[in-house]
Amino acid sequence: MPETFTEISNPEFADSPAAAPETGAPESADAQTAAPETAAPAIADTQTYVAELLARPRPGEDKILAFYEHRLGLICTNPRLLLLPLDDHMVHRGDGVFESLKAERGRVYLLKEHLARLENSANSMGLVPPCSYARIEQLIPAVARAGGQPDCMIRVLLGRGPGGFGIDPAESPAAGLYIVAYRFRPKDDAFYARGLSAFRSRYPARAAGIANIKNTNYQSSVAMIREERERGLDLALSFDAAGFLAEAAISNVCLICRAERTPPDCLDRDGGAPADGVRHPDNSGVRLVVPEFSHALPGTTILRIIELLKPLMPVEVRKVREAEIFTALEMLQTGTTVDCAAITSYEGRPVGTGRPGPWATRIRQMLAQDLDRNGRKF
Numbered sequence: 001m002p003e004t005f006t007e008i009s010n011p012e013f014a015d016s017p018a019a020a021p022e023t024g025a026p027e028s029a030d031a032q033t034a035a036p037e038t039a040a041p042a043i044a045d046t047q048t049y050v051a052e053l054l055a056r057p058r059p060g061e062d063k064i065l066a067f068y069e070h071r072l073g074l075i076c077t078n079p080r081l082l083l084l085p086l087d088d089h090m091v092h093r094g095d096g097v098f099e100s101l102k103a104e105r106g107r108v109y110l111l112k113e114h115l116a117r118l119e120n121s122a123n124s125m126g127l128v129p130p131c132s133y134a135r136i137e138q139l140i141p142a143v144a145r146a147g148g149q150p151d152c153m154i155r156v157l158l159g160r161g162p163g164g165f166g167i168d169p170a171e172s173p174a175a176g177l178y179i180v181a182y183r184f185r186p187k188d189d190a191f192y193a194r195g196l197s198a199f200r201s202r203y204p205a206r207a208a209g210i211a212n213i214k215n216t217n218y219q220s221s222v223a224m225i226r227e228e229r230e231r232g233l234d235l236a237l238s239f240d241a242a243g244f245l246a247e248a249a250i251s252n253v254c255l256i257c258r259a260e261r262t263p264p265d266c267l268d269r270d271g272g273a274p275a276d277g278v279r280h281p282d283n284s285g286v287r288l289v290v291p292e293f294s295h296a297l298p299g300t301t302i303l304r305i306i307e308l309l310k311p312l313m314p315v316e317v318r319k320v321r322e323a324e325i326f327t328a329l330e331m332l333q334t335g336t337t338v339d340c341a342a343i344t345s346y347e348g349r350p351v352g353t354g355r356p357g358p359w360a361t362r363i364r365q366m367l368a369q370d371l372d373r374n375g376r377k378f
């Protein structure tokens with residue numbers, strides 16, 4: 001399996017509009033028109049087929065910046081060649097795992113954390129990547145760099161691999177690894193100022209054991225997104241069978257609640273340290289409450305927020321009842337693309353003051369600083 005890749009030099013993050021790829025292929029006469037439904041499709045020779053492939057526009061091609069397929073060991077920037085082998089079991093059996101990473105200002109955020117989750121997901125399915133995780137860690141920034149944009153998303157897909165249309169993993173001699181950099185425009189201030197509306201989804205949280213794995217079957221999340229569209233609201237929230245809050249379709253949620261008075265036997269001599277032994281210097285009088293991850297994906301963002309907030313306030317990762325949403329000071333949505341946004345209403349009732357609160361903004365700023373400080377430069 002080749003482990004080399006060609007770096008494609010890009011003008012220093014020149015923000016050029018997505019130019020039509022230079023294909024060198026002849027103009028297709030009916031590039032936009034499908035053949036009549038009654039006509040039998042022509043059987044093309046390889047040259048004709050490849051020429052047609054290169055000539056035919058595809059939806060979303062303006063979003064694709066660069067991609068890598070491990071089978072070839074190459075990075076490519078022509079979106080018309082972004083093709084997945086259909087006999088990779090990831091396609092026809094959902095036998096694969098993935099990660100979505102974000103890069104902003106020329107840095108990939110939480111690279112190691114995403115890789116750790118990828119490894120955990122892959123291990124739980126007995127999926128072995130075709131190269132080392134250390135190599136994947138090098139490849140991700142390389143693909144981002146080839147994309148030529150300082151802000152982008154990076155999708156890493158690890159499939160069981162091509163080998164046939166059966167179900168037995170033994171059919172695939174090696175896993176497929178695909179890394180794609182695609183366009184990303186960070187949300188603007190108006191989005192964060194608006195506040196999000198949430199509601200209780202009619203779809204249950206994913207089962208324990210499955211919820212922790214980022215596999216390529218996202219049907220329940222897709223159903224929740226459709227539900228959001230149907231109801232004209234921002235966020236469907238899932239609950240487990242016992243009625244505890246789990247997560248949103250592709251993000252986590254958490255609460256900022258009033259801190260109970262720290263019991264006196266938990267204070268140190270100057271009255272500062274709470275039970276976990278961590279000093280909370282701003283004595284903010286609040287705590288972070290995070291639904292436990294038994295029925296939710298352990299988001300890289302929420303886990304990082306927990307680390308960043310630990311010195312500032314007590315953090316509780318535990319079962320959360322629906323009623324607690326209405327007594328919270330703030331409710332937050334967290335995830336790779338959104339970072340941290342305020343949820344200001346739930347089931348039509350205000351959460352907190354009904355407006356984005358101070359912690360939503362502060363946490364978002366902390367995440368941005370963290371990215372600038374600790375993100376992997378590319």
Ligand SMILES: Cc1ncc(COP(=O)(O)O)c(C=O)c1O
Nearest residue numbers: 250251252297299300301335336
């Ligand atoms: C189901 C689900 N929950 C939560 C998250 C948030 O995870 P992260 O913060 O790593 O984006 C995601 C996104 O990957 C997700 O798909």
